[in-house]
Amino acid sequence: MMEFEYWWLITIPLIFGMGWLAARLDLRQLLHESRELPRSYFKGLNFLVNEQSDQAIDAFIEVVRLDPETIELHFALGNLFRKRGETDRAIRMHLNLYQRSDLEPAQREHALYELGQDYMKAGLLDRAEQSFSALNDSRHARDAQLALLEIYQREHDWNKAIAAAQQLQHTHGINQAGLLAHFYCEQAQEALQRQQWENAEALLTQALSVCPHHVRASMLQGELKQQQGQTRAAAEIWSTLAHQHPEFLPLIARRYYAAMQAQGRAAEAETRLRAYLEKRPSHDILLTLFDTAQEAHGAAAALTLLQQELRRAPTLQAFNRLLGMQLENATGDERAMLESIKHLIHRHARQMExxxxxxxxxxxxxxxxxxxxxxxxxxxxxxxxxxxx
Ligand SMILES: [Zn+2]
Known part of the structure; x- marks a missing residue:
């Protein structure tokens, strides 16, 4: 039998004793530190606990005046107010910090950055822009530039957004190709609406140069060619798009089919659209095929297509069309019943679309x-x- 080692028994109270000592030391340290804090700090805490935020802010502003060491507390509170949506209070805290003349430059810049975030949250975009623009050479330059990029997007100021994205790319090495392409597309879309073809063309070329094969830019290019009456070029662009990004076929189905048909390539387009449907259902593609079948081969062909599709993928949209066709030949009670079913299906189908x-x-x-x-x-x-x- 092993002999029990009694000395272990002594170590247990020893460990407890050490813990007690450590706790006491911590407490002493804490008391020592808290004695150094100004009274207004506890006043502020008290106000905060009682949810008297305004008085709390005043007390904490006093703390910072008496004890500059508590600046971090100020920042923490300001951010807390912003997070809670109390942007007025956050602005007051950060503005107070920013306006102090005795603050280190780095801390003033930090205050200005936080102030910019407050303004942004409050929707005061021009003031936010001013704050962030002044931080170009500070250590907040990158984050300020990202915030500016967000502001310009919200304002739909695409020229400034492009400049900000380019700077982020060049100075801070953040890849902005996809975003830049979208900004050029936004401008191209405006140019298309104003029928400024050359301008639109130049912008889309820029979009595709920063981001080759950009789907939206290609789609707009197809639209531009179509509007300029260059159906052949449009058919070519959409055909390439359908080949490279088949997932976007539902979005361009009708325009793609129309352009291909104008080029005598209707059969090719139909094959591609049908191939898509074999993989997954799509209202837009089904309805495009349905309408073109009705136009080219008559109602019977369209009905056959619909029935085939319903067997493969029973969607509400296809069912809605089928009911529409059956309604045309129905009379009396049957017609009334079909009409009420169609009404119901139609409403649900629209919800799902x-x-x-x-x-x-x-x-x-x-x-x-x-x-x-x-x-x-x-x-x-x-x-x-x-x-x-
Ligand atoms: Zn969303």
């Missing part, structure tokens, strides 16, 4: 390159809701 932002879940009937909900770029899948379920 939405694009969904993958970043924030925002749903929209229209396809967006930038989400109106969360401002992310390229966050919408080119398929509608029902097609992805």
């Amino acid at each position: 939405r694009y969904t932002c993958q970043a924030c879940g925002f749903k929209a009937r229209e396809f967006y390159w930038q989400c109106p909900g969360c401002a992310h770029w390229d966050s919408y899948a080119p398929q509608r809701q029902e097609e992805t379920e």
Whole structure:
């Protein structure tokens, strides 16, 4: 039998004793430090606990005046207010810091950066822009530039956004190719609406030079050619796009088919659209095929296509079309019943016909390159809701 080692028993109280000693030392240290803090610090804390934020701010401003060591506390509180959406208070805290003449330059710059964030959160974009623009040579230059980029996007000031993105790329090495292409596309789209063809062409060339094969730029290029009456070039661009990025086919189905048809290449387009449907359902493609079948081969051919598709992928949209066709030949009670079913299906089908932002879940009937909900770029899948379920 092993002999029990009694000396272990002594170590237990010893360990407890050491813990007690350590705790006491910490407490002493804490008490020592707290004695050094000005009274207004505790006054401020007290106000804060009682949710008297304004009085708390005044007390803390006094703390910083008496004891510059507590500047970090000021920053922490300012950010806390901003996070809670109390931007007025955050602005007051940070402005107070920024206006102090005895602050180190680095701390003043920090205050100015935080102030810019407060203004941005408060929606005072011009003041935010002023604050961030003054930080170009500071250690906050990169973050300030990123914030400026966000401001220019919110203001739809694409020229300034392009300049900011280029600076981020050149000075700070952050790749902005995809964003730059979108900014040029935004400008090109405006030019297209004003029918400034040459301007649009130049902008799209720039977009494609920073980001080759950019889907949106290619789509706009196809649209430009179409509007200029250059159907052949448009058909070529959309055909290439359909080949390289088939997932975007639902977005361009009708324009692609029309341009191809004008070039006598309808059969080729139809084959490609049908090939897409074999892989996954799509309202836009199905309806394009349905309309063109009806136009080219009559109602019977269109009906056959619809029935085939319904067997493969029973979507509400296809069912809605089928009911529409059957309604045309129905009479009396049957017609009344079909009409009420169609009404119901139609309502649901429209509910489902939405694009969904993958970043924030925002749903929209229209396809967006930038989400109106969360401002992310390229966050919408080119398929509608029902097609992805
Ligand atoms: Zn979103």
